[in-house]
Amino acid sequence: MNYEKVIGLEVHAELSTNTKAYCSCKNEFGSPVNTNCCPICMGFPGILPTLNREVVNYAIKAGLALNCKIRQFSKQDRKNYFYPDLGKAYQITQYDLPLCYEGYLDIMVDGVERRIGITRIHIEEDTGKLLHDITDGSLLDFNRAGVPLIEVVTEPDIRSSREAEVFLETVRSILQYIEVSDGKMQEGSIRCDVNVSIREEGDTKFGTRCEMKNVNTFSGAVRAIEYEAKRQQEVIENGGVIDQETRRWDDAANQNFLMRSKENSNDYRYFPEANVMPIVVDDAWIESIAKTIPELPHVKMRRYIEKMDLPEYDAGIITSSQSFSRYFEEVVDCGANPKEVSNWCMGEISRLLKETEKSYDEIPVTPKKLAKLIALIDKKTVSVSAGKKVFTKMFETDEDPEKLIKEMGLSQMNDEGAILAMVTETVAANPQSVEDYKNGRDRALGFLVGQIMKKSAGKANPKMVSDMVKDALEKA
Amino acid sequence: MTIQELSNKLNNKEISSVEVTKDYLEKIKGKDEKVHAYITVTEEEALAAANAADEKLASGENVSPLCGVPMSVKDNICTKSIKTTCASKILGNFIPPYSATLWNKLEGAGSVILGKVNLDEFAMGVSTETSYFGVTKNPYDLGRVSGGSSGGSAACVAADMAVYSIGTDTGGSVRQPASYCGVVGVKPTYGRVSRYGLVAYASSLDQAGVLAQNVGDAALVLSEMSGLDSYDSTTVDYAVDYMDDLNKGCKDFTIGVPKEYFENIDNDVKDAIYKALKTYESLGAKIEEFSMDTVKYALPAYYIIGCAEASSNLAMFDGVRYGFRSEDITDLDSLYKKSRSEGFGAEVKRRIMLGTYALSAGYYDAYYKKALKVRTLVSKKFDEAFSKYDVIITPVSPSTAFEIGENENDPVKRYMADICTTPINLAGLPAMSVPCGYDSKNLPIGMQILAKPFNEKAMFRAGAAFEAAADFAKIQPEI
Numbered sequence: 021m022n023y024e025k026v027i028g029l030e031v032h033a034e035l036s037t038n039t040k041a042y043c044s045c046k047n048e049f050g051s052p053v054n055t056n057c058c059p060i061c062m063g064f065p066g067i068l069p070t071l072n073r074e075v076v077n078y079a080i081k082a083g084l085a086l087n088c089k090i091r092q093f094s095k096q097d098r099k100n101y102f103y104p105d106l107g108k109a110y111q112i113t114q115y116d117l118p119l120c121y122e123g124y125l126d127i128m129v130d131g132v133e134r135r136i137g138i139t140r141i142h143i144e145e146d147t148g149k150l151l152h153d154i155t156d157g158s159l160l161d162f163n164r165a166g167v168p169l170i171e172v173v174t175e176p177d178i179r180s181s182r183e184a185e186v187f188l189e190t191v192r193s194i195l196q197y198i199e200v201s202d203g204k205m206q207e208g209s210i211r212c213d214v215n216v217s218i219r220e221e222g223d224t225k226f227g228t229r230c231e232m233k234n235v236n237t238f239s240g241a242v243r244a245i246e247y248e249a250k251r252q253q254e255v256i257e258n259g260g261v262i263d264q265e266t267r268r269w270d271d272a273a274n275q276n277f278l279m280r281s282k283e284n285s286n287d288y289r290y291f292p293e294a295n296v297m298p299i300v301v302d303d304a305w306i307e308s309i310a311k312t313i314p315e316l317p318h319v320k321m322r323r324y325i326e327k328m329d330l331p332e333y334d335a336g337i338i339t340s341s342q343s344f345s346r347y348f349e350e351v352v353d354c355g356a357n358p359k360e361v362s363n364w365c366m367g368e369i370s371r372l373l374k375e376t377e378k379s380y381d382e383i384p385v386t387p388k389k390l391a392k393l394i395a396l397i398d399k400k401t402v403s404v405s406a407g408k409k410v411f412t413k414m415f416e417t418d419e420d421p422e423k424l425i426k427e428m429g430l431s432q433m434n435d436e437g438a439i440l441a442m443v444t445e446t447v448a449a450n451p452q453s454v455e456d457y458k459n460g461r462d463r464a465l466g467f468l469v470g471q472i473m474k475k476s477a478g479k480a481n482p483k484m485v486s487d488m489v490k491d492a493l494e495k496a
Numbered sequence: 497m498t499i500q501e502l503s504n505k506l507n508n509k510e511i512s513s514v515e516v517t518k519d520y521l522e523k524i525k526g527k528d529e530k531v532h533a534y535i536t537v538t539e540e541e542a543l544a545a546a547n548a549a550d551e552k553l554a555s556g557e558n559v560s561p562l563c564g565v566p567m568s569v570k571d572n573i574c575t576k577s578i579k580t581t582c583a584s585k586i587l588g589n590f591i592p593p594y595s596a597t598l599w600n601k602l603e604g605a606g607s608v609i610l611g612k613v614n615l616d617e618f619a620m621g622v623s624t625e626t627s628y629f630g631v632t633k634n635p636y637d638l639g640r641v642s643g644g645s646s647g648g649s650a651a652c653v654a655a656d657m658a659v660y661s662i663g664t665d666t667g668g669s670v671r672q673p674a675s676y677c678g679v680v681g682v683k684p685t686y687g688r689v690s691r692y693g694l695v696a697y698a699s700s701l702d703q704a705g706v707l708a709q710n711v712g713d714a715a716l717v718l719s720e721m722s723g724l725d726s727y728d729s730t731t732v733d734y735a736v737d738y739m740d741d742l743n744k745g746c747k748d749f750t751i752g753v754p755k756e757y758f759e760n761i762d763n764d765v766k767d768a769i770y771k772a773l774k775t776y777e778s779l780g781a782k783i784e785e786f787s788m789d790t791v792k793y794a795l796p797a798y799y800i801i802g803c804a805e806a807s808s809n810l811a812m813f814d815g816v817r818y819g820f821r822s823e824d825i826t827d828l829d830s831l832y833k834k835s836r837s838e839g840f841g842a843e844v845k846r847r848i849m850l851g852t853y854a855l856s857a858g859y860y861d862a863y864y865k866k867a868l869k870v871r872t873l874v875s876k877k878f879d880e881a882f883s884k885y886d887v888i889i890t891p892v893s894p895s896t897a898f899e900i901g902e903n904e905n906d907p908v909k910r911y912m913a914d915i916c917t918t919p920i921n922l923a924g925l926p927a928m929s930v931p932c933g934y935d936s937k938n939l940p941i942g943m944q945i946l947a948k949p950f951n952e953k954a955m956f957r958a959g960a961a962f963e964a965a966a967d968f969a970k971i972q973p974e975i
Contacts, residue, residue: 059594063812065587066574066596066693070729100808100855102832109811160816289855291804291864294700295691297729 021257025249026226027178028215029241031191032169033201034146034208035078041145041168042069042112042296049207053151053161061166062148063107068295071096075168076119076299078200079143080309082170083120085198085316086138086191090306094119095298096143099288104160105148113144113171115290119299125194126318127186131332136187137175144169170200176215176226181245188212188238189340193317197342211236214269216248217262227252228262232269232276244269248276320345328358334366343381354391364390368408372415385414393421406430406478433480442472442480443488447496457493465489499659499713503561506553513553513564517546517608520566524610524657527975533632533642533652535571536579537611542566545608552606562720563606568658570649571612572619573704574693575599578609582695583627584617586813586820586839596693597728598662598704598721605720610658613648617841618810619669619697621645622913623898626843631900634676635973636939640897643673643913649707650677655975660708660717666697667798668892668917670705671929675892675942678931678971680959682706682714685949686924687732689718690725698805701798701921711930711959715742718952738953746961747780749954752885754788757916762895768933768941769891775965776889776958788881790874791919797870798918799911800854800863806844807851813839846907875923882948887958889945890916892929896939916944926952930959933968940971 040047043060060067083090097115123138148165152158172191178184192210195201202209212235217227232248235241252262266285267276280286315323317339324335339345344365351361369383378384393414397407402425410424425431433439446468447454456464468489473480497505505511521539528534549564569575572582574592576599581587595603603609616626624632624647632647634640635655642651646663650673653661663670665683674681683705694704704721708714715738724733753773758766773783815821815835822834840848854863881888893913903909920927926949929942943962947955 059592062817064594064818065580065582065590065592065695065812066572066691068692068728070727098808100811102811102814104814104816104828107812107817109814110808287857289808289852289857289860291808291855291860294805295729 022221023218023253024221026176026217027184028176029174030213031172032211033195035168035200036202037074037168040166041072041075042166047167051163057162062162071296075143079119079170081198082200083141084310085194086123086125088120088123091119092301096293096296097290098293101286105150112293114142118142127190129183129186136177139173139175141170141172181242185238185242190318193340197317198313205237214244216245218249218252228264230265230267232267234269240271330362334362338365341380347383350387351390354388356391356394360394368411384418400432402430403432433476439480439484442475443492446471447492454496498709499565502565506564513546513549517542517566520610527655531633531651531655533613533648534611535614535629538609542608542610549606560605565659566608566610568610568613568652568661570615570646570663572695582618583615583629585628590819597690597725601721613652616645617844619645620843620847626841634897635975640899643676645669647673650674650679653679653707663705663707665703665705666701667921668914671917672893674707674929676897678940680708680711680714681929683927685926687730688722690728690731692727696809698802711963715956734950738956741953742956742960746958749781749886751781751783752881752888753785755785756789756791757890761891764935765891765941769943772932772943779961779965788877790877793870794874794919795915797867800867803847803851804854804864807848871922874919878923886954887945887947892942892944896935920946926955928959938971
């Protein structure tokens with residue numbers, strides 16, 4: 021029997037506003053414990069929340085980027101439960117009237133475009149953090165309490181772990197592009213809950229779903245989905261029935277565990293938060309935010325593939341970061357061929373960034389200079405391999421490529437006579453190679469070309485060398 | 497002495513704030529053992545504030561009429577560095593590191609705080625009997641309650657242990673004790689006074705108010721503590737417009753009298769209010785009886801909404817960050833359960849249970865949602881009425897102060913004490929209790945004057961006009 025996975029995601033993204041959602045504490049990762057907190061975000065008696073307007077701006081921006089409708093009248097509600105990291109014992113969130121609704125995102129999965137429905141996006145606040153294993157008991161850090169979040173809820177439109185992964189990556193890069201979230205997984209800026217059910221292929225009815233909490237990486241999401249689908253399949257194939265459950269994903273153990281069954285599910289007793297006013301948004305407000313949205317990564321990616329002839333993989337990598345794609349486009353704007361620029365991006369630039377642990381917005385070579393280097397290679401002033409050496413140096417110093425080529429003595433030798441002299445000399449000195457070539461061993465050609473390149477200290481035009489060696493061998 | 501009288505004396509240097517303050521502290525020492533209005537007497541802070549006020553007064557700068565005037569604050573309003581207990585064991589030793597906005601304003605005006613006064617635990621009750629620190633007795637009859645939840649505030653003003661007091665009113669908690677103790681009690685429009693630092697009972701209903709000796713004093717204090725606050729999104733930027741017109745009378749007023757509010761009301765109370773209405777007629781106001789049948793639905797709706805919000809608001813008292821924590825804990829679960837079980841009193845627990853139930857899956861629609869519909873209806877009926885009437889007059893409570901322990905085991909009967917006051921909170925209207933006579937046992941009776949939202953002007957004018965014209969002899973409590 022073949023089974024199909026049906027997946028829905030709830031993505032929580034921390035918004036990168038300057039201050040928290042309901043008080044004026046700094047919204048900053050990595051500050052010393054309990055330095056970004058106040059009576060409001062710690063839940064002291066008599067305190068009141070006041071909504072940070074920027075949170076609404078950011079959420080609307082995310083909603084527009086994900087093709088959502090923006091609700092002109094939405095409200096905030098309380099979700100009630102006890103936990104030490106939730107000072108007020110209720111989380112302010114949006115229950116029945118979320119700010120954004122009925123959106124979608126088109127993603128490109130291995131050459132196929134898929135539309136994933138977005139049910140809703142609402143705003144809410146993050147909790148504090150419990151710190152275990154430091155003392156006998158547990159300690160609390162309220163720096164994160166009250167940090168604004170958006171929760172993006174999808175329709176059950178995702179059909180594979182790969183689709184889920186691409187969706188998550190696309191959402192993250194969109195949120196980064198529109199500068200509402202820094203999207204740093206390692207800092208917990210994006211987290212998700214994963215809903216999975218399976219059904220027989222061709223079936224139109226959904227199976228019973230299980231929700232997995234605590235999925236903190238995209239690769240974890242992939243493994244969690246595969247694990248859960250397999251678990252459900254085994255239950256069904258052993259004659260069992262899937263119970264609607266909440267399960268906790270344990271990334272280290274690579275498996276999930278039952279948290280609670282439906283009967284034991286929390287009753288959060290949602291009701292309106294009377295301390296904050298309804299959020300009323302008019303067309304002018306939405307319009308002013310819409311104007312600030314740049315070309316989004318998935319749209320850009322399609323343009324790179326269709327208009328610039330880039331491979332899907334390369335286009336995906338370059339557009340995954342706004343700084344990287346901006347760099348790419350700036351080099352292209354200087355007149356370089358997009359495909360060649362893409363090769364530099366995927367090759368030398370990615371390698372050197374990785375080696376030097378730099379990010380995409382820290383590429384030390386100005387676009388203009390890279391374009392110049394590419395032009396010099398095109399003009400055969402320098403060979404591709406020598407060009408790479410020059411680029412490595414440029415990466416350290418951002419010096420002019422022409423100057424470096426001279427200083428490093430890497431100008432390509434295009435002098436026909438000089439190359440021919442070397443070719444004649446080398447062919448003559450290696451009769452065995454000539455013999456091998458005549459006996460059909462093509463390797464001999466490469467060997468001879470290598471010898472000549474060595475002799476010229478890598479400066480001889482390899483194409484010319486190769487052509488002339490071939491010519492000489494044929495004639496010999 | 498009223499605020500106006502005292503302020504004049506202070507400004508004319510007939511008396512110093514330190515002298516007055518010492519005098520009040522002596523009165524508290526002499527009387528409060530019997531009345532028990534105060535939870536905390538802040539002698540040191542009072543004298544320091546009085547000294548500062550005297551310096552301010554001596555400097556000749558333009559000072560607030562409240563400067564140097566000794567007063568008290570209900571103990572569910574946060575006062576920086578002064579214990580704020582909410583009359584609960586769970587906050588028995590809580591010292592807030594911040595002040596309520598209203599207290600910041602009053603303190604800034606030079607108010608002298610004599611102490612923090614008693615209330616029903618977390619303002620839940622009609623008698624202060626649910627206070628962890630014991631009941632506040634009625635200065636008119638020490639065997640009777642002072643009303644609640646702002647019983648401490650009402651009693652300390654009635655017994656002259658403070659010139660005025662700040663209370664809070666969620667369903668009648670300023671007006672009903674004011675009525676029982678024969679003082680003026682004002683609950684302003686929801687949004688008039690910042691709730692920041694007021695320990696929440698029911699966020700959509702809570703509003704701070706004033707208990708004072710007369711209408712003018714109450715209006716004056718309200719004008720000093722109201723206004724827009726960036727820490728409370730529900731406050732509004734409406735100007736104080738009621739001080740100048742205070743004594744303009746109510747000759748041109750049409751006063752609405754909803755007949756349903758007079759059902760199941762003690763005869764003494766009814767008679768006193770009917771008599772007051774005659775006084776209004778003699779002042780040239782027009783009296784019109786009308787029907788407002790929402791009153792019987794308002795009380796249950798109030799208790800559902802109030803308890804629902806309370807069940808959430810009081811969840812933060814979990815023994816984790818501050819306040820009482822049970823000694824006998826083994827894990828997180830027992831920390832919560834035991835701290836809350838031992839820290840809250842019976843009435844608070846009852847309301848948390850009621851509220852939790854009303855919000856539960858499967859009951860939400862039948863209770864909470866229905867209550868919200870009633871609330872909308874109540875507001876609508878008031879809107880309609882205020883298209884015809886300048887003010888509406890009703891009783892404050894069906895009876896005068898009851899005996900301590902009366903109906904102790906019948907909470908619903910207790911809740912009936914709020915039947916005339918809770919609809920006002922549901923609609924967010926301004927309302928006040930004005931003394932209008934005494935019953936056969938010489939216990940004070942209050943009349944409730946309400947106006948449309950942010951029309952405190954009409955309410956105060958009606959109150960002041962009656963106060964000036966009333967012909968009943970004032971009885972001072974013998975303490």
